[in-house]
Amino acid sequence: MNTKIETAETKLELEIDGEQVEVRPGATVLEAARELGVEIPVLCHDDRVDPAGCCRMCLVEIEGQRRLQPACTFKASPGMEVKTKTERVARHRRGLLSLYKADHRLDERGRPVSRGVHDKLADHIDTYGTGPELPPVNAPRASRSDENPYIQFDPDACVVCGLCVRYCDEVEAVSAITLFGRGASTTIGTADQRSLLDTSCELCGGCIAVCPTGAMTEKPSLDQPSEQIVRTTCNFCGVGCQLDLHVATVAAPKGPSQTVSQDLGAERSEVVGPQARVSETMKRVVRVTSPEPGTTVNDGNLCVKGRFSYEFIHHEERLTEPLIRGEDGELHPASWADAIARVAEGLHGVKQRYGADALGFVSSSRCTGEENYLMQKLSRAAFGTNNCHQCAAT
Amino acid sequence: MEKKGAKRSRIIELLEEHGGMRPGVAREVARETGVPEADIFGVASFYTLLARPGAHTRVCQGLTCMMAGAGRRMEELRESGVEVEPVSCLGQCDRAPAALDDKLELVAGPRGAISPVSDDQAMKLGAEDDASYSALARAVEQGPERVIAELKAGGLQGRGGAGFPAHFKWDAVRNQAETTRYVVVNADEAEPGNFKDRELMLRRPHLMIEGMAIAAFATGAKTAFIYVRGEFKGCRRSLERALEAAKPHLDRLIGGLEVRIVEGHGAYICGEETALLEAIEGRRGMPRLKPPYPTESGLWGKPTLINNVETLACVPAIVDRGGEWFRALGRTEPGSKLYCISGHVNKPGVYELPLGVTLDELVEEAGGYLGTPRAFSPGGASSGFLPMSQRELPLDFGALAKAGSMMGSAGLVVLNDTINMAEAARWQQIFFEDESCGQCAPCRIGARVQRQAVDRWIDGKSRVGLAHVNEVAWEMNEGSICGLGMVASLPLQSAMKYFEEDFT
Numbered sequence: 001m002n003t004k005i006e007t008a009e010t011k012l013e014l015e016i017d018g019e020q021v022e023v024r025p026g027a028t029v030l031e032a033a034r035e036l037g038v039e040i041p042v043l044c045h046d047d048r049v050d051p052a053g054c055c056r057m058c059l060v061e062i063e064g065q066r067r068l069q070p071a072c073t074f075k076a077s078p079g080m081e082v083k084t085k086t087e088r089v090a091r092h093r094r095g096l097l098s099l100y101k102a103d104h105r106l107d108e109r110g111r112p113v114s115r116g117v118h119d120k121l122a123d124h125i126d127t128y129g130t131g132p133e134l135p136p137v138n139a140p141r142a143s144r145s146d147e148n149p150y151i152q153f154d155p156d157a158c159v160v161c162g163l164c165v166r167y168c169d170e171v172e173a174v175s176a177i178t179l180f181g182r183g184a185s186t187t188i189g190t191a192d193q194r195s196l197l198d199t200s201c202e203l204c205g206g207c208i209a210v211c212p213t214g215a216m217t218e219k220p221s222l223d224q225p226s227e228q229i230v231r232t233t234c235n236f237c238g239v240g241c242q243l244d245l246h247v248a249t250v251a252a253p254k255g256p257s258q259t260v261s262q263d264l265g266a267e268r269s270e271v272v273g274p275q276a277r278v279s280e281t282m283k284r285v286v287r288v289t290s291p292e293p294g295t296t297v298n299d300g301n302l303c304v305k306g307r308f309s310y311e312f313i314h315h316e317e318r319l320t321e322p323l324i325r326g327e328d329g330e331l332h333p334a335s336w337a338d339a340i341a342r343v344a345e346g347l348h349g350v351k352q353r354y355g356a357d358a359l360g361f362v363s364s365s366r367c368t369g370e371e372n373y374l375m376q377k378l379s380r381a382a383f384g385t386n387n388c389h390q391c392a393a394t
Numbered sequence: 395m396e397k398k399g400a401k402r403s404r405i406i407e408l409l410e411e412h413g414g415m416r417p418g419v420a421r422e423v424a425r426e427t428g429v430p431e432a433d434i435f436g437v438a439s440f441y442t443l444l445a446r447p448g449a450h451t452r453v454c455q456g457l458t459c460m461m462a463g464a465g466r467r468m469e470e471l472r473e474s475g476v477e478v479e480p481v482s483c484l485g486q487c488d489r490a491p492a493a494l495d496d497k498l499e500l501v502a503g504p505r506g507a508i509s510p511v512s513d514d515q516a517m518k519l520g521a522e523d524d525a526s527y528s529a530l531a532r533a534v535e536q537g538p539e540r541v542i543a544e545l546k547a548g549g550l551q552g553r554g555g556a557g558f559p560a561h562f563k564w565d566a567v568r569n570q571a572e573t574t575r576y577v578v579v580n581a582d583e584a585e586p587g588n589f590k591d592r593e594l595m596l597r598r599p600h601l602m603i604e605g606m607a608i609a610a611f612a613t614g615a616k617t618a619f620i621y622v623r624g625e626f627k628g629c630r631r632s633l634e635r636a637l638e639a640a641k642p643h644l645d646r647l648i649g650g651l652e653v654r655i656v657e658g659h660g661a662y663i664c665g666e667e668t669a670l671l672e673a674i675e676g677r678r679g680m681p682r683l684k685p686p687y688p689t690e691s692g693l694w695g696k697p698t699l700i701n702n703v704e705t706l707a708c709v710p711a712i713v714d715r716g717g718e719w720f721r722a723l724g725r726t727e728p729g730s731k732l733y734c735i736s737g738h739v740n741k742p743g744v745y746e747l748p749l750g751v752t753l754d755e756l757v758e759e760a761g762g763y764l765g766t767p768r769a770f771s772p773g774g775a776s777s778g779f780l781p782m783s784q785r786e787l788p789l790d791f792g793a794l795a796k797a798g799s800m801m802g803s804a805g806l807v808v809l810n811d812t813i814n815m816a817e818a819a820r821w822q823q824i825f826f827e828d829e830s831c832g833q834c835a836p837c838r839i840g841a842r843v844q845r846q847a848v849d850r851w852i853d854g855k856s857r858v859g860l861a862h863v864n865e866v867a868w869e870m871n872e873g874s875i876c877g878l879g880m881v882a883s884l885p886l887q888s889a890m891k892y893f894e895e896d897f898t
């Protein structure tokens with residue numbers, strides 16, 4: 001969306017706060033402002049969906065327009081003069097933020113509640129201030145209990161920007177949610193106010209990703225801060241979506257299942273598995289998000305697996321060392337050398353008795369591309385069979 | 395996402411047919427139309443008549459009805475075991491207090507008055523409706539350019555509230571490169587205090603249909619929509635009858651015109667032209683951003699002419715007798731005008747008078763004041779209140795706008811000295827809070843803030859809210875998307891300004 005087109009004849013020039021900027025025809029005032037590095041606050045805008053111009057946060061003065069106009073929808077035109085720093089614009093921002101604040105769930109310090117990642121409303125209040133100090137409006141919004149495991153919606157932390165609805169429709173093509181009600185009671189609902197599990201929802205969590213206030217939020221990540229972000233590649237399928245793993249220090253689970261491993265100290269800073277349960281606190285993945293739209297192949301989007309299926313990282317039943325079944329029929333810890341030797345022995349035995357094509361190699365879509373490559377190499381080069389497959393290769 | 399070929403524009407009628415916002419209905423309508431279920435449910439929840447369906451009594455809680463004892467009436471009905479829902483102004487202020495029965499048919503007092511017919515009226519409510527379509531024939535003879543030139547000469551300003559010159563819009567649609575064009579008649583009359591379009595549709599439906607047909611002819615539209623308020627069952631019947639009679643004339647004179655009546659379902663905001671288009675398309679009636687204007691991109695993105703019922707009803711006379719004749723009917727601005735008057739006057743009703751008469755002249759037609767007048771609201775809730783000291787103002791678009799009010803569609807309400815102006819302001823603020831579409835925060839939240847400010851004053855004698863009324867109003871005016879939010883503070887602001895004594 002934000003690309004500047006190079007050919008001279010297709011550019012147009014306008015002025016923002018006295019500075020000239022060139023943009024492609026069709027660009028909005030907001031895009032032009034970004035080009036210049038002029039900050040215009042938004043709530044209902046996201047490059048992935050069509051602009052709606054409804055949150056009113058981005059209104060600016062445009063020469064010749066009687067009314068303030070939304071930068072997110074207003075098209076730049078040659079010679080246009082835009083002003084974003086006038087007292088009129090500043091007063092509008094303060095007045096609007098006062099209204100949003102009066103309609104919002106506040107924390108004990110009187111700030112819009114934070115859900116850890118998206119705090120645009122609070123940030124705007126910090127940056128632009130508020131006008132009149134209004135008592136809470138207690139809007140009569142319908143709330144909906146929803147037993148789905150992943151997505152929580154808090155109507156009183158919602159600014160009704162509609163981004164979640166537009167995302168679900170325009171990007172996911174699912175339309176599981178809708179603006180519901182009218183006037184002060186307008187909120188987000190589902191058909192017949194059913195649980196998301198009983199709708200077309202795919203639990204992709206995109207509604208969470210676009211939400212500017214955290215009204216839509218990851219249930220498992222509620223109240224979890226994020227101390228560190230680790231970029232990785234999702235290995236649930238072959239698309240190669242980039243993930244940002246949010247890591248936080250959390251209280252370590254107590255109980256008999258604790259195992260102690262000598263070489264992994266509790267202070268280790270990277271993501272660690274269950275064997276690290278040695279002290280009171282430990283670092284864990286507490287939330288998964290996508291990198292900013294426009295920066296990676298997944299363009300800000302994820303699916304239910306990439307976004308929510310990370311519990312296995314710390315799952316206590318997760319295998320962390322090789323096991324070999326002994327004569328007693330039980331699995332016993334073993335070294336990697338012993339385990340690999342045991343596998344090689346078994347596979348060679350089959351090949352010798354029945355031929356290479358009696359073997360088949362199936363790898364997992366959870367493995368990396370490199371690992372999958374090695375698996376087929378093992379199959380073809382080491383054992384001499386083309387019987388290899390990967391669970392996501394259909 | 396909507397399937398290709400989905401029948402979105404049918405969802406509202408289907409929702410009504412299947413009983414509104416009840417469990418399972420959205421799913422059924424989704425099956426029949428291919429529109430996603432959640433989307434349909436969201437539409438149902440927007441419209442009062444779909445969100446709260448059912449056979450109960452709907453009692454008007456508009457300003458005039460409240461002054462006429464609607465509150466008492468609701469209590470009495472409830473005490474007698476009737477299920478009652480207070481609803482926004484029903485457009486029956488001349489018959490206050492009004493209510494609709496379980497079939498949405500009107501329960502109200504005796505019919506309001508109309509002015510006696512005279513030759514200096516363009517619409518003549520009291521005359522027999524003329525189904526000859528001679529003005530349409532004449533328009534066809536003259537051709538589109540001449541018709542539009544007469545509108546311009548006549549100085550016809552839109553009667554829906556904004557007073558925008560009609561000829562500009564007709565010309566704009568006519569000159570679009572796109573050849574699929576629509577005419578839409580705005581018959582959603584829901585501004586509190588207004589009931590003139592209702593009277594026109596009941597008494598002179600052919601006048602409006604003829605005006606609509608001339609508009610279609612002049613702009614090159616082959617299809618016209620009439621968006622009628624859902625609470626106006628009688629108007630719908632009247633229009634259907636008249637359309638049947640009109641059909642042969644339309645066929646003969648302009649090669650036919652496809653006319654569709656679309657009913658509203660209880661949302662004042664759908665009177666706003668772009669919200670109205672959304673409603674016809676089968677969506678929540680949330681106004682669009684302008685520009686682009688409907689003349690360029692309207693219904694389904696096509697050039698669309700939207701005019702008020704009364705605007706179109708003026709057209710046949712202009713074609714027949716010429717623009718100059720029409721212009722001369724007015725006093726301070728062109729033409730004659732239907733003024734609705736209700737509240738504390740002897741004969742509430744619709745009076746056709748020269749544009750620019752004063753309140754006293756209008757009230758004289760309406761049989762005089764009841765009691766000692768204290769305030770008047772010149773053009774619906776959106777115009778706020780004025781003190782009687784301004785009774786000399788010409789009731790026209792320019793003078794009222796200058797006075798910080800507006801003519802709107804000339805639904806005047808007179809309030810006498812038995813009325814507490816804080817209470818009157820509260821009734822209007824309740825209206826705006828209930829009718830905000832909720833799309834943009836200044837109006838969605840601001841309308842509730844203003845309502846609560848007056849509540850706190852009346853119920854708790856607390857001034858905390860009143861202190862912020864003007865600043866919140868400033869933001870609502872600057873920040874709102876549409877006209878509703880822009881003016882929604884005016885009743886309270888003007889009451890505080892002119893009737894300070896009721897706020898101390």
Ligand SMILES: Cc1cc2nc3c(=O)[nH]c(=O)nc-3n(C[C@H](O)[C@H](O)[C@H](O)COP(=O)(O)O)c2cc1C
Pocket residue numbers: 551552553554555556557558560580581582583584585662663664665666667668700701702703705706876877878
């Ligand atoms: C909140 C709001 C409500 C409106 N309601 C009506 C209405 O009920 N009837 C109407 O004709 N115009 C109404 N209008 C004005 C329309 O938007 C539009 O200007 C009008 O239909 C154009 O017709 P005209 O040029 O013939 O007046 C309303 C406008 C607003 C902002």
Ligand code: SF4
Pocket residue numbers: 151164167168172174175176177196200201202203204205206207208
């Ligand atoms: S999780 Fe995905 S599919 Fe479900 S409501 Fe949110 S955006 Fe729509």
Ligand code: SF4
Pocket residue numbers: 157158159160161162163164165188207210211212213214215216
């Ligand atoms: S839940 Fe979030 S994205 Fe959805 S409308 Fe509310 S604030 Fe906007």
Ligand code: SF4
Pocket residue numbers: 663680681829830831832833834835837838874875876877878879880
């Ligand atoms: S001003 Fe009010 S009615 Fe108009 S778009 Fe905004 S919320 Fe809706």
Ligand code: FES
Pocket residue numbers: 041042043044045052053054055056057058059070071072073
């Ligand atoms: S970002 Fe422009 S109106 Fe919301």
